[in-house]
Amino acid sequence: MSEPQSGFPFEPGTELMADRARSREAVEVCLESLRTGALPDSAERQRVDFKEEAGRRGVAGSLLPGVSENTKAADQLADEVSAMANTPGGGALIVGVEDRSGDLLGTDLNIEWLRQQIYRRVEVAPEIEEHIEQGIRLLVIYAAEAREPVDDTSGRIRWRVGAASAPVDRGEWWARRQDRSGWDSMARPTSFTIDSVRPEAIAVARDYLARRDTSNDTQADLAAAAPTDMLRRIGVLSVDGYLTEAGALLFCPAPRAWLTWTRLDVEGGDILAYDSEYEGLSLLEQIERVEALLDAANDRITLPGEFSERAIRQLPSRSAREAVLNGVVHRDWNLQEPTTATWVEADASLTVVSPGGFVGGISADNVLTQRYSRYPALADVSRALGLVDKQGVGVDRMYREMVSIGHRPPLLVEEPGPRVRVRLAGGQPLLPIIRLTSKIQPAARQRDVQIALIVHTLLRSPFTTVQRMSKILQRTVDEAAEALEIAHRCVIDGQPLISPLKNVWTLSKEARHIVGGQAADRKMLQRQRVLWFMAPGAEEASEIVSQWFEVQDRITSGDYSKLTGMTPAGARGALDRFVQEGRLVRGDAAGRNAHYLPRGNATILQPETPQENGS
Incomplete structure (x- = not known):
């Protein structure tokens, strides 16, 4: 047993804090060396690296003026951050120093911009x-x-060796990880060797690898590699x-079914198919077999000509696949019951129940923003095989793909057991919503989960607030405000997607027209409570005004007109009827300042409203 290091008394969970303290100390040592005109030695540079900001050299190597945003520098530093993150104990980069000479060149990069750009590239914030060193x-x-392991922007895994970064394969990375506290049991070596691997499992792995959309030359031949080489390169076979x-x-025979598949006609109805005879696979x-059964159950629907005869599934395929694979990869493997997948024919719905509750601070209220793997080694090899996406991206995709074609957002619930239940409800897509989401520009925003959830909310509510979107987007109020501004x-068709109205936001007139402008669509939309607030009846009018007074102290005919699409005269008449019924009173102003107030403390009729996320 090694002697405890001085200066770092042991407490559970303080290892990262101790590593950061060591990095700060190493940074100060390196800066002190520069002050004396000397370069730090290689031992000191193991934890600290100097980086001149990329893109700052002009003709004949002249130093160009600094800028606050420099994408070349962001690319360069993201790769170096990934290498430091892969290195035991982490480390630090000092930006603005010439690497070979130690000359101080400085940098004008904006800190928040740079942090976001690095996170966007390698998912490390x-x-x-x-x-300020010598005035620079x-x-x-x-x-x-x-x-x-953290891939850099080229899909490589590198870590620090002395004063430089060097490539490392996943197997070596996990072997080193075992020597440090906090590693997970899935990285532990077993007594099983290549002789224990099922050839059929190797064939499945080759199939998944061949499907991967990658231009990375270092991985292009992985699907055709010899089994030993393949397993070593994906990090599951030691030297x-x-x-x-x-x-x-993943590769050896299982003593039991880790997955089961059930297909029902209706919820709680007759079993059309049941598959659980997976012992020995x-x-x-087992994953491949359930995926094939899911693919067969999930029928295709051909959209009409305006979508170029596009065919989509009743349930978005990637969403369904992500639900199953998350239920396998992130389950509690100390429990022996299987992850269950149940398809209900009448609803085109998929329910996946996985053993074990949420861990690592994850809950149903923050799955869009929090990232955690119960078994990092299993999650990593699943990504290496192409089974799942980068950590957390798949959950975002589930939400976006569901709501972008008119379905409800995924339902995630922690139940007694504990276990996590994920339900995706599909069926006939809502073509008017597809029509709208396919028109959003810039086109990249069609893939933005925050934009998708804002649109989903405003299709089912006359308006939304920053506070409401903060809960739905699972982000801070400031972040929700920024997302709404981006949506604006x-x-x-050249017009804003959403519009401000006092301190709330509404779906713009143009967006509402694209969705609800065709008479043939309106009855179907009403059944789904999409744009139910347009030209409302008496019950809907009460609901609209009730919701408004939750966030405002008065309402004008102009407000009501913008919320409902009614003409100003029609809106005024609707509010006057509330006055006649004794539920509103006219304010004491006239003309442009004319408004209506609730009568006393009486509450307006408030019919039961759906959940904000449409569930």
Whole structure:
């Protein structure tokens, strides 16, 4: 047993804090060396690296003026942050220093912009601090040790070796991880070797790898590699020939079914198909079989000519697949019951129940923003095989793909057991909503889960607020306000997607027309409570005004007109009827300032309203 290191008294959970303290100390040592005109030695540079900001050199190597946003520098620093994050103990980058000479060049990069750009590229959000050294502005980027391998922007895994970064394969990365606290059991070596691997599992792995959409030359031949080489490169076979627990789980025969499939006619009805005879198959084979059954059950629907005869599934395929795979990869493997997948024919719905509750601070209220793997090694090899996407991206995609074609958002619930239940309800897509979402510009915003959820909310509510969207988007109030501003800058047919109204937001007149402008669509939309507030009847009018007074103290005919699409005269008449019924009173102003107030403390009739997320 090693002696405890001085200066760092042990407490559970303080390892990362101790690593950060060591990095800060190393940064100060390196800066002190520069002050004396000397370069730090290679031992000091293991944890700290100097980086001149990329893109700052002009003709004959002249130093160009600095800028606050520099994408070349963001690309360069994202790769270096990934290497530091892969290195045991993490480390730091000092930006604005010439690497070979140690000359201070400085940098004008904006800290918040740089942090976001690095996160966007390698999904690491480092701590960044400004340092003024000899009157020159430097940035120090601190990267904590990652729980899983971090690919750089070229799909490589690198870490620090002395004063430079060097490539490392997944197997070596996990072997090193075992020597540090906090590693997970799925990385532990077993007594199983390549001889224990089912050839059928290798064939399934080759199939998944061949489907991967990648231009990375280092992985292009992985699907055709020899089994030993393949397993070593995806990080499940050690140099001495033993499979990790993740490798044995995925590639060796299972003692029981880890997955089951049930197909019902209606909820709680007759069983049309049941498949659970998976004993002896590897987990990879079980996953492939359930995926095939799901594919056969999930019928295609051909959209009309305006969508170029496009065919889509009743349930978005990637959403359904993500639900199943998340239920396998992130389940509690200390429990022996299977992950269950149930398809209901009448609803085109999929319910996946996985053993074990939420962990790592994840809950149903933050799945869009929080990231955590119960078993990082299993999650990593699943990504290496192309089974799942980068951590957390699949959940975002589930939400976006569901609401963008008119379905409800996914339902995620933690139940007694504990276990997590995920339900996706599909069926006939709503063509008017597809018509709207396919028109959003810039086109990249059609893939933005926040824009999709804002549109979904405003199709089912006359308006929304920053506070309401904060809950739906699972982000802070400031972040929700920013998302609404971004949605406002999006256009459809040259017009804004959403519009401000006092301190709330509404779907724009143009967007509402695209969805509800065709008479043939209106009855179907009303059944789904889409745009129910347009030209409302008496019951809907009460609901609209009730919701308005939850966030405003008065209402004008102009407000009501914009909420409902009615003419100003029609809106005034609707509000006057509330006055006649004794539920509103006219304010004491006239003309443009004319308005209506609730009568006393009496509440307006409030019919039961659906949940804000449409569930």
